[in-house]
Amino acid sequence: MDTWVKRELHGWGRYPRLEAEVARPERLRDVQAALADRGGLPVLAHGLGRSYGDVALLENGRVILTRRLDRMLEFDPATGRVKAEAGVSIQELVETFLPHGFFPAVVPGTWFVTLGGAVANDIHGKSHHVDGTFCDHISQLEILTASGEIVACGPDLEPELFWATVGGLGLTGVILTVELTLRPVAGPWIVQEAVRTEDLDDFFRVSAESADFSHTVTWIDCVTGGKGLGRGIMMRGRHAPPGVEGDPGMVGKAIDALSPLMHVPVDGPSWLLNKATIRLFNEAYFRKQPRGQVDSVIHYIPFFFPLDFVKDWNRIYGKRGFLQYQLVVPPDPDHRVMREVLSAITATGMGSFLSVIKEFGDQVHGGLSFPRPGTTLALDFAHSGQPLFDLCDRLDDIVSDAGGRVYLGKDARLSRAHFRRQYPEWEAWKAVRDAWDPQGVFQSAMGQRLGLCGGSK
Numbered sequence: 001m002d003t004w005v006k007r008e009l010h011g012w013g014r015y016p017r018l019e020a021e022v023a024r025p026e027r028l029r030d031v032q033a034a035l036a037d038r039g040g041l042p043v044l045a046h047g048l049g050r051s052y053g054d055v056a057l058l059e060n061g062r063v064i065l066t067r068r069l070d071r072m073l074e075f076d077p078a079t080g081r082v083k084a085e086a087g088v089s090i091q092e093l094v095e096t097f098l099p100h101g102f103f104p105a106v107v108p109g110t111w112f113v114t115l116g117g118a119v120a121n122d123i124h125g126k127s128h129h130v131d132g133t134f135c136d137h138i139s140q141l142e143i144l145t146a147s148g149e150i151v152a153c154g155p156d157l158e159p160e161l162f163w164a165t166v167g168g169l170g171l172t173g174v175i176l177t178v179e180l181t182l183r184p185v186a187g188p189w190i191v192q193e194a195v196r197t198e199d200l201d202d203f204f205r206v207s208a209e210s211a212d213f214s215h216t217v218t219w220i221d222c223v224t225g226g227k228g229l230g231r232g233i234m235m236r237g238r239h240a241p242p243g244v245e246g247d248p249g250m251v252g253k254a255i256d257a258l259s260p261l262m263h264v265p266v267d268g269p270s271w272l273l274n275k276a277t278i279r280l281f282n283e284a285y286f287r288k289q290p291r292g293q294v295d296s297v298i299h300y301i302p303f304f305f306p307l308d309f310v311k312d313w314n315r316i317y318g319k320r321g322f323l324q325y326q327l328v329v330p331p332d333p334d335h336r337v338m339r340e341v342l343s344a345i346t347a348t349g350m351g352s353f354l355s356v357i358k359e360f361g362d363q364v365h366g367g368l369s370f371p372r373p374g375t376t377l378a379l380d381f382a383h384s385g386q387p388l389f390d391l392c393d394r395l396d397d398i399v400s401d402a403g404g405r406v407y408l409g410k411d412a413r414l415s416r417a418h419f420r421r422q423y424p425e426w427e428a429w430k431a432v433r434d435a436w437d438p439q440g441v442f443q444s445a446m447g448q449r450l451g452l453c454g455g456s457k
């Protein structure tokens with residue numbers, strides 16, 4: 001077992017940055033030893049740090065970095081069932097099992113995510129309307145709980161602990177292993193259609209027409225107002241059937257095309273992402289897609305993980321970092337709420353550099369899990385201090401009033417009052433959590449902020 005060392009940690013948004021004592025256990029028994037050796041301090045697990053805000057951070061506590069827990073433990077080639085340690089990444093899962101003809105049913109927009117992190121934020125992907133979340137494909141977890149006991153749980157075994165851990169933000173214990181079932185696929189290819197959507201109504205029209213595509217996501221322009229409000233480009237696709245293949249050199253060509261950008265080695269200067277450059281980017285991105293539809297067969301990496309081509313792209317936002325604001329609002333026939341959200345953003349001129357919109361399916365998990373039926377919108381804003389906080393406060397009001405919620409895996413600043421309105425099941429979730437951890441061993445900066453840990457009121 002390592003000794004604990006002090007380290008500053010941050011999420012993908014690089015805000016906030018908090019110091020903790022960290023350890024990097026390599027074996028499951030070392031995690032148990034780390035918990036026993038916590039010196040009375042609170043503890044939190046931390047995966048690949050791809051959550052954006054403070055959900056994976058803990059000040060004045062002990063943080064267990066899980067990345068060295070990276071072993072595949074079992075695989076059944078007849079069913080695609082895999083059991084793996086929680087520090088295994090989605091990249092490792094895909095690269096190990098795609099050659100055997102299997103792919104996860106649900107993947108997020110980056111493959112640098114651990115299985116433990118995927119569970120703790122109950123992550124969703126482009127296939128939510130068909131496949132639900134990552135956790136809908138899990139049969140069992142093993143969790144190191146606050147008492148030091150390892151407890152197996154699943155939908156049919158200790159279900160309360162299981163469902164409190166799904167989207168439980170790491171506050172029920174350290175997930176040690178994950179057992180899930182992968183989906184059979186013919187190979188690495190995706191049949192894709194890219195469709196330009198001219199405004200918000202057009203987005204909803206194309207989205208409704210796309211229900212039989214297993215994967216959909218739409219880039220949306222959050223700078224342009226007026227007639228173009230909500231214009232974008234939908235990417236919809238499905239795993240290609242046997243015999244349908246794309247250009248085998250495609251990934252190499254994409255890497256070559258992006259090679260000048262392959263690594264953002266230093267923090268971007270503060271002027272780099274201003275109103276004018278964000279507007280220019282959005283305009284150029286929209287115009288590069290011809291009107292109507294473009295069909296192609298593309299490799300799964302650019303389809304699922306396009307941003308992973310550029311290492312450390314989060315540094316482009318400069319030293320102050322950035323905030324991601326992801327919301328979901330229930331369906332409303334006139335799309336009034338989404339229009340109000342977009343108008344609030346365009347009115348500030350603050351512009352989100354990269355924004356995506358998607359309609360979720362019906363699967364809901366309760367507790368602190370984010371997805372619910374309706375429309376989700378994810379926005380990236382350079383950290384500009386108070387003006388950005390004011391905009392986010394305004395968006396919180398719209399979202400809470402509409403019965404929607406903010407994704408906690410991306411959040412760094414939601415107030416306790418808004419949280420309680422947006423996640424009305426929080427008390428039931430906390431009762432289960434407190435039963436497994438009455439002393440508040442597992443804590444996080446977000447948990448403290450939102451009143452989720454131990455005896456916090």
Ligand SMILES: Cc1cc2nc3c(=O)[nH]c(=O)nc-3n(C[C@H](O)[C@H](O)[C@H](O)COP(=O)(O)OP(=O)(O)OC[C@H]3O[C@@H](n4cnc5c(N)ncnc54)[C@H](O)[C@@H]3O)c2cc1C
Pocket residue numbers: 011012044045046047048049050051052055056066086087107108109110112113114115116117118120121122123124125126168169170171173174175176307409410444
């Ligand atoms: C470019 C990009 C695209 C993304 N796209 C999506 C998307 O499409 N859909 C989506 O849902 N999310 C998306 N995300 C967010 C990301 O999937 C989640 O934040 C995920 O939880 C990150 O996993 P991680 O391993 O980095 O965990 P961390 O960020 O390190 O931790 C996240 C949470 O998991 C907990 N945790 C980690 N490991 C364990 C463990 N072993 N036991 C208990 N708790 C643990 C931590 O305490 C923390 O609460 C994206 C992020 C990026 C940067």
